[in-house]
Amino acid sequence: MNVNQSKMLRIFRRVGVMALAVTLLAGAATPGMAAPDTMAASKVAAGQERPELQAAIQEFVDIGFAGMQMRVHDQQGEWVGSAGVRKLGETAKPPTNGRFRIGSNTKTFIATVVLQLVAEGKVRLDNPAADYLPQFGLDRRITVRMLLQHTSGVFSHTGDYYDGTAMPGIPSAGQEWVDNRFRTYRPAELVRFALSKPALFAPGTSWNYSNTNYTLAGLLIEQVTGRSYAEEMQRRILRPLGLSGTVVPGAWSGIPGPHARSYYHYQDAGQWRTVDVTRQNPSWLFGAGDMISTTQDLHTFFSALLGGKLLPAPLLAEMRKAHPGGNGFGLGLRVQDVSPDCDGTIFFHNGSTIGSGALMYSTPDGSKTLTASVTGGNTEVDLVGEYPAALDNLLKEVFCGE
Incomplete structure (x- = not known):
């Protein structure tokens, strides 16, 4: 495991989030929203026998995840499949058209909307964020770019790990999180909590992944547009692209439509416990990891x-430009170089929340993609050895295959 992976796994453990990625994380949704066609998905899966992909997702189940669903688009067409179980104690597989909490993949959506506002001249990327969020008294050296790039130095309200020191945040792990998982947090409350902590470094002088950066970015969208971030997301991205399975849930604890159950396996008072956490209030990850979506x-x-x-091309180029000290992070996505005999550079932004997580990978032109979700089960997953190995094998099968 490399240094970047090691650091992120420590972060996952710190916040109690079920790691499945190398990164972390108003309008109510209704259960009656349109669902992707299940029969169509089944036909696609049945029409393409790709045992190497099925074996790759089965590996995640074998190391302790309850279930996984995945969709691959490449030169062979589309493949969808799932492994494991939809619910502990039952045998049905996770639905291949299921909805799931996407965790920090939310950040890519948020960054896209902010950059659209930049394109429209309503926001300037290198202006102080305080110009758009005057209510928080932000350090005027913090720019909008620094929020999207994680170079602001702002403490992460979910807890932080920097320079070898772990620093607790709001309840985000163990029994305390379980007991508070239906609590509603206001985004301003999260920001003020984070700002009550000392800055980790002077703005722009270092890099540290902070969920609060994107809570601020979500609030910036609301301040500039005069609409909730959920409304603006719907207007700019979800409706134009026909993303009928994607939801900004606000404080609603449910998941609409078909979905697998997710579980949190944790220790309390020396005893291992497993709790169904499918329903949870995502407001603690406002703008940073609260959205729900599908692999499609x-x-x-x-x-x-x-x-x-x-x-526009210039802003997409800015988004894809990795910060030198930022573990491959650009503005709301991440870049990774795979071996020369594979697809070269790939872009991604994975995410997790307690009990579930999501993968989102693509080649630079968007022509080959991998999107997936995993759900936690009733056993502890080895995040140091087995999980990175399973992820590496999966990426090789998708991006290094013929």
Whole structure:
């Protein structure tokens, strides 16, 4: 495991989030929203026998995840499949058209909307964020770019790990989180909590992943447009792209439509416990990790974004530009170089919340994508050895195959 992976796994453990990625994380939704066609998905899966992909997702189940669903778009067409179980104690597989909490993939959506506002001249990327969010007394050296790039130095309200020191945040792990998982947090409350902590470094002088950066970015969208971030997301991205399976849930604890159950396996007073956490109030991750989506919608969104359909070319180039000390992070997405005999550079932004997580990968032009979700089960997953190995094998199968 490299240094970047090691650091992020420590962060996952710190916040109690079920790690499945190398990154972390108003309008109410209704259960009656349109669902992708289940029969169509089944026909696609049955029409393409790709045992190597099925074996790759089965590996995640074998190391302790309850279930996984995945969608791949490549030169062979579309493949969808799932492994494991939809619910502990039952045998049905997770639905391949299921909805799930996408965690920090939310950040890519948020960054896209902010950059659209930049394109319209309503926001300047290198202006002080305080110009748009005067209510928080932000350090005027913090720019909008620094929020999207994680170079602001602002403490993460979910807890932080910097320079070898772990610092607790709001309840985000163990029994305390379980007991408070239906609590509603106001985004301003999260920001003020984070700002009550000392800055980790002077703005722009270092890099540290902070969920609060994107809570601020979500509030910036609301301040500039005069609409909730949920409304603006619907108006700018979800409706134009036809993402009918994607929701900004606000404080609603449910998941609409078909979905697998998710579980949190944790220790309390020396005893291992497993709790069904499918229902949880996502307001603690406002703008940073609260959205719900499907593998189809994530494919459509990421392919459109990297294909140049959502941003002007200069701003897409800014988004894809990795910060030198930022573990490959640009503005709301991440870049990774795979071996020369594979697809070269790939872009991604994975995410997790307690009990579930999501993967979102693509080639630079959006022509080949991998989107997936995993759910936690009733066993502890080895995040140091087995999980990175399973992820590496999966990426090789998708991006290094013929």
